[in-house]
Amino acid sequence: MNYITRSTQSVLGYTTYEVIEQVSNSTFNKFVVIYDVISCEIKCQCLLFDSRGILCRHSLSVLSFERVDKVALKYILEHGSKNNLSSLLEFCIGLLIMSWLRCKNIKRKEK
Numbered sequence: 001m002n003y004i005t006r007s008t009q010s011v012l013g014y015t016t017y018e019v020i021e022q023v024s025n026s027t028f029n030k031f032v033v034i035y036d037v038i039s040c041e042i043k044c045q046c047l048l049f050d051s052r053g054i055l056c057r058h059s060l061s062v063l064s065f066e067r068v069d070k071v072a073l074k075y076i077l078e079h080g081s082k083n084n085l086s087s088l089l090e091f092c093i094g095l096l097i098m099s100w101l102r103c104k105n106i107k108r109k110e111k
């Protein structure tokens with residue numbers, strides 16, 4: 001399956017993405033994913049994470065598009081499927097790590 005991820009808006013730490021999923025040659029599904037760096041939340045239009053505690057493939061494609069730190073992403077993927085509560089917790093920890101790493105990168109660039 002192919003994904004086209006593009007950033008549409010970025011305001012105060014909020015970034016909106018469009019993830020276009022190619023289902024067949026002529027069929028495309030579009031999902032809007034919002035990534036909030038400050039509150040460490042990623043929300044997808046498909047609401048898979050909200051309803052089942054699973055990080056959906058659209059969110060993952062955004063995280064990889066953002067070139068989020070690979071260690072943190074691996075951490076989420078490896079530990080994220082045990083059960084809903086612990087995966088939610090570990091997902092948040094992972095995002096905190098990613099935000100922290102990103103803040104560090106931004107500060108480094110400013111110097």
Ligand SMILES: [Zn+2]
Pocket residue numbers: 031044045046047048056057058059
């Ligand atoms: Zn989704």
